[in-house]
Amino acid sequence: MEINSFADFVGQEKIKDYFADAAKNGRAGHAYILSGMKGSGRKTLARLFGASLLCTSAEEVPCGTCRSCKMVRSGNHPDLITVTHEKPATFSVEDIRDQLVSDIQIRPYYKGKKVYIIPDCEMMTLQAQNALLKSIEEPPPYAVIILITDNLSFLLPTVRSRCTGLSTVPLPDGLVKDYLMKKEGAGKREASICAAFSGGSIGTAAEFLHSDTFREDLNKTLEFIKRSKELPANEIFAFAKDAASDKAGLLQILDIILFLYRDILMFKTMDGPVSLTFIDETGYIESKARQTDYYEIGRVIKSIEELKGRLRSNVNAEAGLDVLLLDISEPVTKI
Numbered sequence: 001m002e003i004n005s006f007a008d009f010v011g012q013e014k015i016k017d018y019f020a021d022a023a024k025n026g027r028a029g030h031a032y033i034l035s036g037m038k039g040s041g042r043k044t045l046a047r048l049f050g051a052s053l054l055c056t057s058a059e060e061v062p063c064g065t066c067r068s069c070k071m072v073r074s075g076n077h078p079d080l081i082t083v084t085h086e087k088p089a090t091f092s093v094e095d096i097r098d099q100l101v102s103d104i105q106i107r108p109y110y111k112g113k114k115v116y117i118i119p120d121c122e123m124m125t126l127q128a129q130n131a132l133l134k135s136i137e138e139p140p141p142y143a144v145i146i147l148i149t150d151n152l153s154f155l156l157p158t159v160r161s162r163c164t165g166l167s168t169v170p171l172p173d174g175l176v177k178d179y180l181m182k183k184e185g186a187g188k189r190e191a192s193i194c195a196a197f198s199g200g201s202i203g204t205a206a207e208f209l210h211s212d213t214f215r216e217d218l219n220k221t222l223e224f225i226k227r228s229k230e231l232p233a234n235e236i237f238a239f240a241k242d243a244a245s246d247k248a249g250l251l252q253i254l255d256i257i258l259f260l261y262r263d264i265l266m267f268k269t270m271d272g273p274v275s276l277t278f279i280d281e282t283g284y285i286e287s288k289a290r291q292t293d294y295y296e297i298g299r300v301i302k303s304i305e306e307l308k309g310r311l312r313s314n315v316n317a318e319a320g321l322d323v324l325l326l327d328i329s330e331p332v333t334k335i
């Protein structure tokens with residue numbers, strides 16, 4: 001959904017308050033670094049801040065309805081510039097020079113501020129950062145530069161020390177779930193699952209919600225796990241082979257099993273009502289929790305973590321996956 005005011009934006013209260021106050025009281029700095037994980041709303045927050053600096057309303061800014069706000073909405077405000085990079089994984093010195101350094105001395109088109117938003121700053125080369133440095137050190141009075149990154153450590157200390165740093169925080173699952181249900185039309189089951197998988201990021205949760213691949217992987221994996229006890233070994237190996245053929249897909253499948261086992265563990269540990277990720281699988285989770293001891297559950301969770309680690313360091317994981325899936329499917333022996 002479209003977000004045109006700070007009130008529409010869910011979470012990140014401190015950053016919203018800070019930006020709203022700075023815009024309202026004319027206390028905006030010249031350079032900011034907005035860090036935090038992808039999907040946490042950094043670009044939207046930067047756009048809202050830019051819109052509020054350019055908004056002409058005397059009331060709450062950004063108003064969302066004045067001419068300036070409408071231009072921001074359509075992506076056509078000449079004084080709100082998003083700096084882009086030509087190559088997919090690199091921000092070059094030319095990108096910064098052409099779009100920022102040579103442009104920043106030109107006065108704003110309308111009265112007031114001129115705002116530059118630079119996403120993906122972790123991709124900036126050292127030369128690009130050095131080129132940017134001068135504009136941050138001696139900016140024209142109307143300029144506001146907002147750097148966005150998911151990895152602060154890629155930025156030069158000289159760049160960091162000249163910017164006001166703000167960082168987004170992961171949101172509680174409940175908040176993400178509510179957002180998906182109220183604003184994205186998600187059902188309770190999918191909202192609960194996508195929120196858990198997002199790690200506290202509304203953008204990532206919405207991506208999961210609208211991803212057909214995720215839905216397919218999810219249904220396929222849950223069905224397989226629930227039936228695995230009855231399956232002959234060759235079908236288990238076939239599933240492992242198929243899953244191991246695609247690394248990203250495999251990581252997803254491992255996460256699905258991991259969250260399922262966390263549910264089983266939670267069910268076993270808690271006495272009262274529990275808040276499960278897979279709310280539709282309560283029957284399976286309950287029976288598995290009854291039949292499996294803590295040691296077994298812990299062992300499965302540990303092997304999943306190990307497999308994920310091996311995958312991240314590019315070690316072939318098919319063999320490990322075979323063992324894991326056999327482990328899960330084995331008839332239960334301990335009560």
Ligand SMILES: [Zn+2]
Pocket residue numbers: 054055056057062063064065066067068069
């Ligand atoms: Zn406005």
